[in-house]
Amino acid sequence: MIVAIKGRLESSTLFSAVVEAGGLFYEVNIPLTTAERLPKLGEEVMLYTEAVYREDSQSLYGFATKSDRDFFKTIIEKVSGIGPKTALNMMSRMSVATLRDSIAMGDVATLSKCPGIGKKTAERLVLELKGTLTGSTGTSSAVAMSNVGESINTNVADAISALVALGLKLADADKYVRTAVQKLGDDASTESLVKFALSK
Numbered sequence: 001m002i003v004a005i006k007g008r009l010e011s012s013t014l015f016s017a018v019v020e021a022g023g024l025f026y027e028v029n030i031p032l033t034t035a036e037r038l039p040k041l042g043e044e045v046m047l048y049t050e051a052v053y054r055e056d057s058q059s060l061y062g063f064a065t066k067s068d069r070d071f072f073k074t075i076i077e078k079v080s081g082i083g084p085k086t087a088l089n090m091m092s093r094m095s096v097a098t099l100r101d102s103i104a105m106g107d108v109a110t111l112s113k114c115p116g117i118g119k120k121t122a123e124r125l126v127l128e129l130k131g132t133l134t135g136s137t138g139t140s141s142a143v144a145m146s147n148v149g150e151s152i153n154t155n156v157a158d159a160i161s162a163l164v165a166l167g168l169k170l171a172d173a174d175k176y177v178r179t180a181v182q183k184l185g186d187d188a189s190t191e192s193l194v195k196f197a198l199s200k
Contacts, residue, residue: 001051002049002060003048004046004047005021005028006021006047007021007026008045009040009041009044009045012041015030015032016030017047017062028061030062030088031072031089032091032093033064033096033178034047034062034064034091047064048065048066048069049063050072050073052084059084061088063091068096071091071099071100071133074129075087075125078129079125079128079129080128081121082121085116089114089115092115093115094110098171098174099111100133101170103130104131104133108122111125155193156177159177159190159193162190163177176196177193179196180192180193180196184196
């Protein structure tokens with residue numbers, strides 16, 4: 001089983017990356033939240049992977065962090081009716097921290113905003129996963145902080161919590177802060193992230 005791949009980034013799109021490792025070129029399906037964190041073409045990249053085998057195909061899915069990979073695996077294995085494509089769409093719409101929080105709080109409305117996820121599927125997500133996801137506590141700040149050092153850093157978590165405290169919806173706060181990180185960099189301060197997000 002391939003659990004990770006490390007090599008040179010040959011090419012990439014919003015939903016896929018080609019990684020050259022040991023003379024072999026691997027096409028890896030990725031969510032937008034991972035695409036946002038890819039290095040420049042030609043540079044070294046490491047993706048945590050999950051291989052999905054079907055009767056007529058085999059596909060490799062890659063993620064920036066182990067927690068993202070594990071969340072993807074949990075979704076496709078434990079929730080009936082959700083396959084790899086839908087799981088990637090979910091993780092492209094929102095960060096794993098936000099998805100975990102929404103599931104923990106039973107926030108069907110937020111989950112339903114994900115492409116391919118209707119109300120019934122969102123309810124099934126909550127029913128089958130609520131209380132089982134590591135780090136889910138049911139509060140925005142706590143869940144955001146549960147992935148510090150892996151899926152998001154402390155400043156990002158604090159910025160999301162601050163925006164929620166100011167009245168923004170969690171999904172919107174997550175989206176605005178992700179945009180801010182793209183523009184300002186991973187080492188941006190909480191204050192600069194919040195200011196940038198509020199300027200949108």
